[in-house]
Amino acid sequence: MSRLTEKHNLPGTLVCVEGIDGSGKSTQITLLRDWLKASGKDVIFTEWNSSDLISQTTKLAKKKNMLSPRTFSLLHAVDFADRFKQVIGPALKAGFIVLADRYAYTAFARDVARGVDPNWVRNVYSFAYQPDLALYFDIDPKTSMERICSNRTPKFYEAGMDLKLSNDPYESYIIFQSRVIKEYQKMVDEFGLIKLNANDSIHSKQIEIRRLLKEVLSAKGENI
């Protein structure tokens, strides 16, 4: 039923990084991108909530705290679908390596942590291709908070304040992100996400990631 559970058989290669904020995934995917480009590969990078079509609306709605869990979910799906149809799909057909900073799994983790039905949101994203490599950066919520909130308070939605878990944004952040992590943990088995320890050094993680990608590429008969 869902494309997310079957191989895509397109010429390109899809790599995504997942994990809560502050887990170091953006650093790693940037390093990966630079290396691939330097190696002469065709690479395209795409990130969560960045489509021309809707990302500004979503940001504005977030600012005004207008979003229910279901509309929150649908607006992010619009953003994803826009990038999927205009960027990810065409690039995979053209043989690119597509690097995605967050993928459908972000929706499965966050939306379900907000109380949205897991099957419902999986169906919404059933048009998405299965990544060739899906990396999950595992971090505890406290370290994540120390990294991203060293000089600001957690934002309304990232702290899950819409769920009224606590009036204290710091406390709410820990509770909410713990729920998100729990959802990610389940997906390690469900979708075969590869778990990396976010506390390892930048260098050792990058070595591991390059090794994993080389494996994927050589299985397709490509070398790097």
Next chain:
Amino acid sequence: MKKFKKKHKYEGLLVVIEGTDGSGKSTQLELLKRSLQAQSYGVMVSEWKTSRLIANVIDDAKERNLLNATTYSLLYAADFVDRLENQIIPALQSGFIVLLDRYYYTALARDVVRGQNIEWVKNLYECAPEPDLIFYLDMPVDVLLKRIIGTTGLNYYESGRDVGFSTDFYKSFEIYQNKCLEQYNKMKKEYNFKSIDGTKSIEEIHEIMQGEVQKILDSGVLY
């Protein structure tokens, strides 16, 4: 008289008017609203694609031709869910008669014509409560064409130009609306539409609708 059994768990009554573009839905909705208000019922009206959150995003995206079939479906679903949660359900909970110009049947028809899998679309709207009464204004395509050309004119999406049936506006409209009608015809039975001949006069149609709603109200359902 046996009390009408509502199709959902809320206090109020949910009445939907469906039909293709130009079939006279908004005129009938207005008439129905007035006659019910005249009887002291609380009436709330909500139209398709009017959420404060998302409606102008859809208009803007359509104008700039930015939509593909999937984002088209998802944006309309987001608009609907926003109205559902902020207007429709609160009104139903408070015991209003909620009159809707289009419901998710519109999305089912249009999205399927645009090539989406029907089960995928149904899943998007799974949270929608079942209406107590669904009127469907049945109109032949040739009459529709005349009505629309004579009023708003043919527009890009109403003519299904985005689907690429034909580059000729007239031809494209004909194909697109016929395909939508096909979908509506399939749904008539599945969802128990009260189908009304849309070529009847405005007064005749209103009388039929009013009669159907009255039957339910007279059973004491809102007391």
